[in-house]
Amino acid sequence: MTNIPLYQKIVDAIKAKIGSGELGSGDQVPTEAELSSQFGVSRITSKRALTELENEGLIYRVQGRGSFVREQSQTAPHGQGQAAEAGGQVHSGPYGNAENSVLLILPFAHNPGLGDYEKGINDYLSQAGYTLNIQSSSNFGQRRLLENALRGPNRGLIYYPVDSHSDVGALYQYRLKQFPIVIMDKQIEGLPFPSVVSDNFGGGYMATAHLIQNHHQKIAFISSLKVESSYSIRERYLGYLKAMFDHGLLDREAADTTDHYLAHEVDISRESYIRLIQSLLEQGVTAVVAENDLRAIEFIGAAKEMGLSVPDDLSIIGFDNIQLADLIEPKLTTISQNFEQMGYMAAEMLVQQIRNPMQRPEPAIVPVALMERQTVKTLQGRS
Template sequence: MEQIPLYQHIVNALKAQIESGELQIGDQLPTEAQISKTYNVSRITSKRALTELENANLIYRVQGKGSFVNAMQPSLQPNNKSSKEILLVLPFNHNPGLGDYEKGINEYLKTTDYTLNIQSSTIVSQHKLLEAALQSANSGLIFYPVNSISDLGMLYQYHMSKYPIVTMDKYIEGIPLPSVVSDNFAGGYLACSHLIENNHKKIAFLSSLKVENSSSIRERYFGYLKALYDYNLIDHSVSDLTERYLIHDNDNGREYYTHFIQSVMEQGITGIVAENDLIAIEIMQIAKELGLSIPDDFSIVGFDNIHLSSFVEPKLTTISQDFEQMGYLAAQNLVEIIENPQNQPQENIVVPVELIERQTVKRL
């Protein structure tokens, strides 16, 4: 995924404040110096951001006095869907491991007359972006939620107003918004059963988030449990460990993962199913620093098949998601909703996953 320029992040942040009403007509914007300090950028970058806002007719500038929100903002008229622009809201700026969503979306959009605009909730909150998008001229929204429980009131407004929206990666319980997700349940099952088929009996599941807060992680956890049940391998000592380490309130993730590894070794656990590749790779690194060897001391399976998973040593066995296909289907579904609002969209589209066998699972 191409990285968004620094000035564009500032443009998106200030634009969201204007569109949400946080900055109202006539309000003065921060100065170039204040923007530079707030976003830790150069004056050249902050000046470029203000120039872009001025060119978009969102602000006007008075020499010696500053920049002010413009009264003439045709783009802020609610529900004006004539722009033919699709908005993609992501919870990360640039993640080389999850980079093919945009590729898949653009692959579909090039067959239409719609274009793609990307915004990140790393500078402006997810709530502010959702609030602004609901009143914007975008034709529709592809939304990658931070989790499955945030901003439910705002998302219910999308549902009630029939705003064209498709969620990606996670679904929102209780609100019938169409979504495109990976088959996370099958992925959790595949990861755990792969360990079982290599004669592992005591297998733990590790997540950095509460499973009830994320539909994708919850489904992976349930798939893991189903495999244990199917093979009659439910071990209560492992279950207790997994329950303790499904979440952590300690901001020091390194300390948390170190304790987890120590518990794994103490309890004779030989296999770990990790929530995602980044956690699996961090566990591998800490284990190495503790003098442990993977897969000799314990085996581990990740989830996502990010690029880094094939470059670490040993190479990570993982579950591959088809990010490009997810993006393609999300765009296809959204355009169908925009063009044919009378048709009821398919609520959940589930994209298959695949086990990628590499070097982090040892046969016992």
Template sequence: MGNIPLYQHIVIALKTKIESGELKIGDKLPTEAEISKKYNVSRITSKRALTELENANLIYRVQGKGSFVNSVLPANRSLDKASKEILLILPFTHNPGLGDYEKGINEYLAGTEYTLNIQSNTIVGQGKLLQAALQSSNSGIIFYPVSSISDLGILYQCHLSQFPFITMDKGVEGIPFLSVVSDNFDGAYQATKHLIENNHKKIAFISSLKVEYSSSIRERYFGYLKALFDYDLIDQSVNDVTERYLKHDDDNGREYYIRFIQTILEQGITGIVTENDIIAIEIIQIAKELGLSVPDDFSIVGFDNIHLASFVEPKLTTISQDFGTMGYRAAQSLIQLIEKPHEQSMENVVVPVKLIERQTVRRL
């Protein structure tokens, strides 16, 4: 996935401070040496970042004295002057298996005049990236939120300014952005049903976040509950376990998962539906270290079908999301929103998922 060069992270951070007023006209910027130390980069990288800011007319440089915020700053974003560039904001720089988002977006953009710019919030932070984007000349934004409840203030400003904006993977609480998501509800329903059809009666759900933090996690949790309800397998003791471990907030992840594994074994739980593949794979690895076997001691189903899911031992049964189609549909919806805002349907896009059967579910 197209990682952002280190100097661009620095450019974004300093640009955000300038455009927000944290750095005012005439203020002196950090020196190349100070930037190198703060961001742990070479002097060449810090020098290039300052050169980029100078080329953008955001700063001016005085030999022997340093760099200063310019008195003539670029004007705020104007729709009629917007570039033909789409901004994709991601919460990660590289995530194996999710690169098809970018591939799908570029496949659609190939038939248009638009190009793709990718930025991640791993250094600068989501809120600052959004603030800078709102003042930019980008034609529109495809946004992968950290959660459904983060940075609501700046996101609502994007909504009020009618900035062409599409969310991907999850929605934003209370703000009617168009979204492109997987069918998370059906995916978790399929995962739970698969365990039930293999005679599992006690099935737990585990998540890395509370369900209210993410619309996608919430839909997966509800899909899991609906399958248990439909097959009359609601069990209060299992519910108690799921509620206890619905949020991963322990600083020591290993100890957290050890306690979870011990709890499900004590409660006679034989099946687990996980929020994502990363959690499932970590549980499998820790189970091995404890002398346990998947699926002999318990069965588990992941969600995402990342590349690693087919290489771990045992190979992970999981729900496959079509990341390429999600990216394609997000780009398609955004370009329609940009070019024909009054004709754009306000219906969100839900992309189907499918169960991938491998080796981590045992028939009882």
């Protein structure tokens, strides 16, 4: 006899209660903690069960309140495309009268480098009469989440992609079906979706110019990825190059201009940082622009381990202004993104599309700001 996964037992039990009427439309489903206690399973298992039910369109989640049973007429995705075509509107199928909810898909859960987009999104949606559901690809791949969202009950999607070129096929279906979508933080190559991004180019320029103003001339740009693989990193790198060019630092011998990349992996080893720092010092580099705050903080930790001082031996500037940037010692000089404003503008764009499917908002670029702290040293005796 085949063993049924523990999460599936919870799914089947809740389905049975919905089928029998014990749980009716709008009734609250037991929480993750309650399901864990009731079935003697971990919170991860109970969360997986609720996610499965949500993906099947049987329940919906309200941020801060819990999970609830959908109206039964909204739970079966079959025939959605036919109904939409017959009605002449994309959302005139069985989900057309669903609760006004939109979905936010994030690339990973609990990432300290991911800003507070949610607050800005909720601030706009609450005044516009919509609610927010959030899913991350910690349990499911982004492609699967994208495909499920296109069939699901949400009225639109705010999507934070892992990179600028993955899952193009799944995303193209959104364009073909005119499903409202806004891309957060990046622009998708070949698909001109409405997007909200920070001024990454301006931020890269600003960080580099600040170092140059403090008399640094040999400046490295470090990244854990190839710059062409990420829209935001590429823009920051191009801003760095433009600042170096404008200040005459690209007209020198090639050895005076330094681009460095860490290993192209998600988890960077301390040994990789140590080798990088040794190489920078050998080339006379005095300052670094990092792709983001997390890389800058890891860089500082490795430098300390080597007995070096930041900023006395090496200056560094990050990008993002995450909370940790102001808590470490020394406090990190960084480029601040306004995550809350980005979220607010993304939600506003999405609701515009929902209410007017023919409207295609222009991409929005949100200004950034330099946060001067303690990781940049002013060099003396430099012209």
